[in-house]
Amino acid sequence: QIAIMTLTLFPIRLLFAAFMMLLAWPFAFVASLGSDGKEPEQPLALWRKKVVDLLLKAIMRTMWFAGGFHRVAVKGRQALPTEATILTLAPHSSYFDAIPVTMTMSSIVMKAESRDIPIWGTLIKYIRPVFVSRSDQDSRRKTVEEIKRRAQSNGKWPQCLLFLESVCILHMCYKEWGPCAFIPGVPVQPVVLRYPNKLDTITWTWQGPRALEILWLTLCQFHNQVEIEFLPVYHPSEEEKRNPALYASNVRRVMAEALGVSITDYTFEDCQLALAEGQLRLPSDTCLLEFARLVRGLGLKPEKLEKDLDKYAENTKLKKGEKIDLLEFAAYLEVPVSDTLEGMFSLFDESGSGKMDLREYVVALSVVCRPSKTLDTIQLAFKMxxxxxxxxxxxxxxxxxxxxxxxxxxLPVTDLFSAI
Structure with missing residues (x-):
């Protein structure tokens, strides 16, 4: 089938999709006139938004139809901007997740480099996205502030459709995601996405087919299915407004139930830790994945801690193996005592004496920060x-x-120690 479709339907679909994008470009260009290309300060004029939205939605829907998405099943009702200014969409597992964007013409968060792409960049700028710059260290804070500003505009801005990062593993379970969409503390409408094709060529997976291969295989299918379900608007409680992480967790639970999948607090980085290539491979029963989760739960960033590992090792060496209690451990990490900290402390307090060796924490942290550099961790440990x-x-x-x-x-090491 792939061979036949590659020679017949695939090139026709590809050319037609390119033609439809070219057809959409002048409308988006005219509607975007007056924009300086930077972060937009004001939404589009209402007449531009109404007229051009209608035209672009029709053009984009025709493009998806030509690509094999003959029917887009929509369940539920999209909330009005005055009811929910933020749409949270998951799972974000495919390049074809652009379908709900073109159907709603909602604003999204995009990397700043996208606006410089010919044709596509003009279409992107039309929907007034929030641009993120990788070169700007303060970009994350600015992004959150811009989302908050738009969310509190009483419906003047188009809805923000936010793809929740790090959320799905093979459509079987939800991973932990960041609270960015929930910091404003306003009502959100959860949106779930499904691709119920018998043969899944749509979903992107880590170390799987690349973007062009996914495009090719999907366009070679005669019919592609997609379902978009708008769930009821979620109104946060006062506690959730004060705690964005709790708000995010509760919304995630609602979306997972709608999709019929389980929830896990492990992240993509944990998968990399478990599969890291090195001189020592982590066993299946390792507790380091739990340790990595607790490190993040304390608000500590392994990528930032890595550069200070040698300093931690030197400070720990001065203690000469002296054990510390929970309060001393909290003071060392400069964090308050919490259930998360107690959970981490218990990993190193195997005897239940209420004491732990700080050197063990530094060794575990070194593995989490640089999982593929086992020898560096061993050398650091020997130094301590x-x-x-x-x-x-x-x-x-x-x-x-x-x-x-x-x-x-x-771990018995008698034979190894004797050999050394």
Whole structure:
């Protein structure tokens, strides 16, 4: 089928899609006149929005129809901007997730470089997106402030359709996502997306087919299915308004129930940690994934902590193996005592004595920060555990280092120590 469709229907669909984008460009260009190309300060004039929206929606729907999306099933009702200024869409698992964007003409968050793409950039600028600049270290804060400004405009701006990041694994479970869409504390409308094709060529997966291959395989299917379901507007409680992470978690639960999938608090980075190539592979029963989750739960960023690992090791070495309690651990991390901190502390307090060795924390943190650099972690550990007299370590210390680096409870090292 792929061979036949590649020679017949695929080139026709591709050319027609390109033609429809060219047809849409002048309307978007005229409607966007007067924009300086930077972050827009005002929404489009109402007459432009009404007329051009109608034309562009018709053109884009024709383009998707030609691409095999003959019927887009819509369930529920899209809320008015005065009812919900933010639409939260998940799972974000395909390049074809642009379909609900073209159907609603809602604003989205896009990288700033997208506006410079010929033709496509003009279409992007028309929907008044919130641009994110990777070169601007303050971009995340500005993005949140802009979303908040639009969300509190009483419906003057078009709705913001936010793709929730890091949310789906093979359509089977939801991963943790950031609270960016929930910081404004305004009502949101959850939107769930499904691609019920018998043969799934649409979904992008890590280390799977690339973008052009997905486009090719999908356009080679005679019929592609997509379902968009608008769930009831979610009104946050006062507690959720004060706690965006709680707000995000509760909305995620509602969307997961609608899709019939489970929830997990692990992230894409945890998958990378479990699959990292190195001299030591993490076992399936490792507790380091739980440790990594708790590190993020404390608001600590492994990517920022990596550069300070040597400093942590030097400070820890000065303690000469002296164990600390929970309050001292909280002071060391400069975080308040919480359930998350107690959970992390218990990982290193195996005996239940209320004491932990800070060196074990630094070793575990090194593995999480640089999972593929096992030798760097071992060298860091030897630096902390080595005797100040001869620079050697004991069998007990070797066992502790390897147990912590692998995240396991027991690890016999007698034969290894004797061989060394």
């Amino acid at each position: 555990y080595a005797s100040p007299d001869d620079g050697c370590i004991s069998e007990e210390d070797l066992s502790c280092i390897l147990k912590t680096a692998l995240g396991v409870a027991e």
